[in-house]
Amino acid sequence: MTSSTPSLVKNSKQSDNQPLLHVQDLIVEYPTSEGNLRAVDHVSLSLKNGEVLGLVGESGCGKSTLGFALLRLLKGGYITDGKIIFDGKDIAKVSDESMKNLRGTQISMIFQASQNALNPLQKVSRHFKDTLKAHNRWNDESWNNVLELLNRLEISDSRLADYPFQFSGGMQQRIVIALTLMLNPKLIVADEPTTALDVLVQARLLQLLKDLIKELNLTVIYITHDLGVVAEITKRVAIMYAGEIVEIADTVTIFENAAHPYTKALINAIPNVKDTSKKKLAFIPGFPPDLKNPPTGCRFAERCPYTIEACRKERINDVKIPSDTGIEHTVKCLMNDDKFKHQFT
Amino acid sequence: MQTQEVNVISRVRLMIGRVWDFIIHNKSFTFGMLIFISILFMALFAETLAPSHYAERHKDCGEDNPYCRYDPPSAVHPFGTNLLGRDVLSRIIYGSRTTLLIAFSGTILGLIIGVPLGIISGYFGGRIDRLFTLIADSIYSLPSLLLAIALAIFFSSSGLLKIVAPVSFATAVVYIPTYFRVIRSQVLQVKEETFVLAAKAMGAGSLTILLRYITPNVISSSIAIIPFNMTDAILTNAGLAFLGLGIAPPTPDWGYDIFDAKDLAKIRLYPWLIIFPGFMIFLLSFALSLIGDTLNDKFNPLLSKKFETK
Numbered sequence: 001m002t003s004s005t006p007s008l009v010k011n012s013k014q015s016d017n018q019p020l021l022h023v024q025d026l027i028v029e030y031p032t033s034e035g036n037l038r039a040v041d042h043v044s045l046s047l048k049n050g051e052v053l054g055l056v057g058e059s060g061c062g063k064s065t066l067g068f069a070l071l072r073l074l075k076g077g078y079i080t081d082g083k084i085i086f087d088g089k090d091i092a093k094v095s096d097e098s099m100k101n102l103r104g105t106q107i108s109m110i111f112q113a114s115q116n117a118l119n120p121l122q123k124v125s126r127h128f129k130d131t132l133k134a135h136n137r138w139n140d141e142s143w144n145n146v147l148e149l150l151n152r153l154e155i156s157d158s159r160l161a162d163y164p165f166q167f168s169g170g171m172q173q174r175i176v177i178a179l180t181l182m183l184n185p186k187l188i189v190a191d192e193p194t195t196a197l198d199v200l201v202q203a204r205l206l207q208l209l210k211d212l213i214k215e216l217n218l219t220v221i222y223i224t225h226d227l228g229v230v231a232e233i234t235k236r237v238a239i240m241y242a243g244e245i246v247e248i249a250d251t252v253t254i255f256e257n258a259a260h261p262y263t264k265a266l267i268n269a270i271p272n273v274k275d276t277s278k279k280k281l282a283f284i285p286g287f288p289p290d291l292k293n294p295p296t297g298c299r300f301a302e303r304c305p306y307t308i309e310a311c312r313k314e315r316i317n318d319v320k321i322p323s324d325t326g327i328e329h330t331v332k333c334l335m336n337d338d339k340f341k342h343q344f345t
Numbered sequence: 346m347q348t349q350e351v352n353v354i355s356r357v358r359l360m361i362g363r364v365w366d367f368i369i370h371n372k373s374f375t376f377g378m379l380i381f382i383s384i385l386f387m388a389l390f391a392e393t394l395a396p397s398h399y400a401e402r403h404k405d406c407g408e409d410n411p412y413c414r415y416d417p418p419s420a421v422h423p424f425g426t427n428l429l430g431r432d433v434l435s436r437i438i439y440g441s442r443t444t445l446l447i448a449f450s451g452t453i454l455g456l457i458i459g460v461p462l463g464i465i466s467g468y469f470g471g472r473i474d475r476l477f478t479l480i481a482d483s484i485y486s487l488p489s490l491l492l493a494i495a496l497a498i499f500f501s502s503s504g505l506l507k508i509v510a511p512v513s514f515a516t517a518v519v520y521i522p523t524y525f526r527v528i529r530s531q532v533l534q535v536k537e538e539t540f541v542l543a544a545k546a547m548g549a550g551s552l553t554i555l556l557r558y559i560t561p562n563v564i565s566s567s568i569a570i571i572p573f574n575m576t577d578a579i580l581t582n583a584g585l586a587f588l589g590l591g592i593a594p595p596t597p598d599w600g601y602d603i604f605d606a607k608d609l610a611k612i613r614l615y616p617w618l619i620i621f622p623g624f625m626i627f628l629l630s631f632a633l634s635l636i637g638d639t640l641n642d643k644f645n646p647l648l649s650k651k652f653e654t655k
Contacts, residue, residue, distance in 0.1 A: 071546055075537075104548035111546075116539035121561045130557065131547050179547060 018088075020219055021047040021070070021187055026082035026092075028062070028069045037292045039065040039077060041243040047187070047221065052213055054230040054251065055223045056266070057240035060288065063223050066240070067189045070221070071109055072099050087186065105135055108185040110193045114173035118164035124175055125160035128182065135183060146182050153178050153208065170201035177209070181216070191223045206232050227270055231255060236327060239263045242288045242299040249321075249329035259321055259331040261304045298333070308343050310334055377635025384629055388441040395432075396422075399439040399597040402430040415615045425617035427605065433617060437625055440597040444579055444629065451516035451578035452571055458517065459524025460567055466525070467532025468555055478529070481522035489519040493581045497590045512585055516578040523574070524567055531563035538562075569644040572637030576630045583626050599626050 028040035039062040047053055057063045068074050070084060072091065084092045086107065091099060111117045118127060128146050132138045147157055153174040164172060173193060180188060193209075194202040210233055213220060222234055230237055231251060238248040239262065247260040258264045268282040286303040289295055297312035298304070304311070311334055319336045323329040334340040368375045387394060397403070403413040403426060413430035416422055424433035466477040484492070493515035535541065541558050549558075586600025587607065599622040606618035 073542060073545055075542075100548055100550060102548075103546055109543075109546040111539050111543055113539055117543040119540045119544070119558050119562070122557065130549075130553070134547070134549055134553060176543070179543075183547075 019046040020049045020087060022085040024083040026069065026084060027080045028065050028074065028077050029080045030077040032292065035292050038243055038294065039291060040069060043245050045238055045245060045248065047219060049219055050217045051236065052220045052222060052234045054234035054237040055221055055240060056225065056227060056230055056237055058225060061240045062243040063240045064191055067191050067221065067223050070189055071103055071107055104131065104185065105183045106185055107187045108180040110177060110180050110188065110190040112192045113196050114176045115169055117176045118172060120164055123161055123163055127179055131179060131182065149178050149182055169197055170205060173197060173205060186219060188218055188220045190220055194229060209233065227266065242294065243291055244299060244332060247331045249323065250325050250327040253323060253325065253329055259336050260333045261306055262300045306335060306344055310340055310343065371639050373635045374639035377632040380628060380632035381636060384441050385445065387438055388445050391439045391442060395435040395438040397432050397435045399436045400431065400595045403432060418617055424621045427618055433621055436597040436602060437599065437621055440599045443596060443598045444582065447512050447582045448575040448578045450513040452574045454513055454517035455520035455524055455574055456567065459521040460528050463525040463528030464532055464555065464560060464563065467529040468536055468559055481525045484518065485522045490581060490584055492519055493585060494588065494590060497585050512582045516581050520574045523570055527566050527570060528563055531566050532559055535559055535562045565644055569637065569640040572633040572640060576633040579626060579630055
């Protein structure tokens with residue numbers, strides 16, 4: 001199944017340490033009648049070429065907003081501050097026209113509901129042709145590449161004259177992935193691409209994605225709330241809570257050695273089939289804070305069992321935790337801060 | 346080769362079967378369509394079908410009527426004749442041309458102005474949208490016949506395109522807001538669809554999105570309005586003609602013929618002058634309404650009566 005496909009253009013492996021994407025103190029706000037809602041608050045993260053980062057959080061934590069902000073496709077929201085350095089350029093500031101040219105060729109997005117990501121009145125082939133034409137790459141060679149990519153994604157050429165509704169959900173998602181990959185973008189933002197699919201199709205698609213990531217050396221930000229998928233596909237995970245990244249580390253550390261109480265609670269909330277004790281499924285009591293008026297201190301303080309007074313006082317800074325994997329482990333929690341450590345019992 | 350032939354035959358059979366199914370399940374639509382097509386046929390082949398020219402003044406309808414004035418229906422003039430000795434049947438057959446021309450031109454004019462405005466307004470939003478909506482709403486708030494009368498007077502007195510145009514313009518102006526509103530509300534929905542966002546994420550520009558993604562997905566909702574628009578155009582034309590603001594004689598027009606025969610004394614003495622053109626106006630609007638109802642059920646299924654009972 002993992003036969004090598006040499007003519008599919010592989011992204012060059014950059015050996016330098018310059019990150020492909022560097023987000024610095026990004027703030028995204030949605031204006032509402034009750035004031036601005038800060039969906040993404042001072043988020044910073046870096047992504048190297050060929051890296052797969054999972055972006056995990058519950059609904060409304062701002063993970064999708066962050067993804068859309070990277071393509072500047074926010075609906076009703078605005079990037080009010082911060083930098084998005086992509087390939088050496090701050091794309092938070094480039095003109096709409098040059099951003100349009102970046103989309104598809106440099107940064108692409110895979111959407112959640114694939115069955116809605118294809119124009120119902122256009123044949124599937126039309127989607128590919130139009131995209132090539134829009135980027136002035138319409139020639140035999142690139143068309144052959146598209147056919148090969150589709151082949152790799154197990155969509156036969158003979159189906160190209162069909163309309164999207166004639167395909168199953170899994171096939172539609174694979175077509176969307178082919179569309180996303182066809183112009184060899186450097187960065188792919190995948191917003192819960194498997195959520196709408198059943199478990200078997202999801203597993204197959206994940207395997208396919210995993211293979212493609214390896215083959216084409218793709219750089220992916222994988223947005224999801226499904227920790228199982230994260231374990232399957234990512235090397236590094238960022239946990240988001242109420243607009244902030246609360247913990248970022250390599251996937252193994254997140255699962256086995258999480259430092260933030262929220263991350264721990266998330267991991268504990270995964271049902272374990274092997275667990276025979278009649279323990280009830282763990283959950284986190286309470287609700288996330290109102291992002292129109294967030295608390296000054298730790299945003300998880302209201303729901304955290306370890307909260308001390310200092311937690312509510314001021315903004316929590318990122319704390320670096322030494323790790324032996326070589327991948328940085330950062331956490332937004334005083335429990336790991338040397339100054340406050342002793343106050344927790 | 347043989348299998349291919351079989352394929353073609355079975356395909357044709359399938360097609361016929363589908364058409365038959367459609368007819369069975371949409372009897373009123375088929376009935377309306379039959380009437381409409383007959384009238385269309387009548388208009389296209391008026392020269393062949395009409396017993397005489399619409400302006401020909403007949404003579405010798407018996408000893409007491411040498412100029413065929415108000416000759417009652419007979420074998421020679423099945424629908425009778427009018428004051429000038431013109432054959433009513435011929436005038437009706439030729440008159441279908443005027444009526445259909447007005448119906449079509451008014452509708453097409455309304456469509457080609459209303460639909461693009463709705464698409465632009467809905468997609469770009471903001472100030473353009475507010476301005477267009479304001480204009481559409483102000484046109485909408487006026488009684489349509491009154492507006493048509495005013496426009497007809499305006500267009501005809503300014504000497505613009507004397508015959509058909511005033512009425513077409515008038516009905517078009519009245520219907521532009523309807524197309525505008527329906528299309529605009531559709532655009533507002535479609536532009537939020539994931540496939541539009543996905544197209545943007547692949548680097549598609551505004552023009553591509555408008556032409557390829559928005560327009561094909563909203564255009565169908567305007568189809569259901571067309572028959573109603575045509576009905577209204579026909580009735581408006583009849584209404585305008587009845588008030589003496591319509592087509593000028595001798596151009597044959599059903600509305601004008603009714604206007605010509607509207608005196609009480611004439612109605613009593615020569616009823617054929619008003620019955621036949623009146624019936625034709627009724628027949629055509631009835632057919633269009635039947636077509637329109639079915640189209641409405643197809644394109645706006647939520648408004649369909651079938652859902653109401655459930």
